[in-house]
Amino acid sequence: MSFVLGLVTILSVAQAQARPQSALDVMTFEDEFTCNDKFPHHSFCEAVEFRPWSEAEKQIVGEYLANINDPRLGHLLEVIKSKGITKIHRVGYGATWYNNISKRRAEFVRSRDKALLWVNPVTNVIxxxxxxxxxxxxxxxxxxxxxxxxxxxxxxxHVFDVALGHISTSQEFYDSVGWHWDGKEHVIGGVDYHQSQLDFKNILALVGNKQSARAYAQDRELGIQYGFPTVYSMTNTHESFAEIISYYIFDPTAKDYLSPKIQAYVKSVLKED
Structure with a gap:
């Protein structure tokens, strides 16, 4: 019996040591990316302009990755690692894709949005x-x-969502948040959804007027009034999933505005002990 217990202890320690402790243990910095005539098409590389990382940039991003170390994120990091969506790239721009029917391939154009960082769900590039x-x-x-x-x-x-087959579109997530189809679009029940979208347009207007800090503050304050981390989290199911989990982990006050049903879902999807 003592031998068995000792073996179990050794295995448990080994598993704990192998488990990622932070996102820095999972993600890798990549300087190159290859496009081709098929997929991903050359238009993707032309649109985003891949660049080599500088050591200073690696240090900055590395610190952010190292801070993603909450013990509740063990499963999330394991899923990302197991699916191999771990390479992060330095780019100049974002890109959107469209289906070129005549050539039977996905092609890309440069995005007008000046996103700080992004995950392309078609190529899995970060x-x-x-x-x-x-x-x-x-x-x-x-x-x-x-x-x-x-x-x-x-x-x-978002990478976690992609790795699990876009569970942000699952009925379980819809039910926990209140997302449903009203015959025209997906909306959230139990709130004035139309007003929330007007609020978001006003927030975007502030961004357009170079008032990003004010826009972010309003996004947070109004979102919390609706019972969500941000108004942005109410715009679509993918962003809803990412925003809810992000603030659930990083905002200690999230328990005060996220509903018990949402919190129960997040605990379930993260496989919290």
């Missing part, structure tokens, strides 16, 4: 753009962490 390093950084008013820290984790949650 890109950090110029905007990530040049954009103004500020503290989240509730989570008390750098907004960019939440941005980085948000994109890793």
């Amino acid at each position: 890109g950090f753009s110029d905007s990530f390093f040049t954009g103004t950084s500020f503290m989240d008013p509730h989570a008390k962490v750098d907004r960019k820290q939440i941005n980085v984790f948000h994109e890793l949650v």
Whole structure:
């Protein structure tokens, strides 16, 4: 019996040591990416402009990745690692895709959005753009962490979602949040959804007027009033999934505004002990 217990202890220690302790243990910095005539098409590389990482950039991003170390994220990190969506790239821009029917292939064009970083669900590329390093950084008013820290984790949650087959579109997630189809679009029940989307348009207007800090503060405050981390989290199911999990982990006050049903879902999907 003592031999068996000793073996179990050794295996448990070995498993714990092998388990990623932070996102820095999972993600890798990549300087190159190859496109071709088929997939991903050359238009993708032309649109995003892959660039080599500088050591200073690696250090900045590495610190953000190292801070994604909450013990509740063990399963999330394991899933990302097991699916192999672990390479992060330095890019100039984002890209959107369209189906070129005549040539029977997916092609890409440069995105107008100046996203700090992004995950392309078609190619599974994770890109950090110029905007990530040049954009103004500020503290989240509730989570008390750098907004960019939440941005980085948000994109890793998208990777987690992709790795699990887009569970942000599952009925279980819909039911926990209140997403449903009203005959025209997906909406969230139990709130004034139409007003929330008007609120989001006003927030985007602030961003357009170069008032990003004010826009972010409003996004947070109004979102919390609706029972969500941000108004942005109410725009579609993919962003809803990423925002909810991001703030559940980084915002200690999330338990005060996320419904018990949402919190129960997050605990389930993260496989919290």
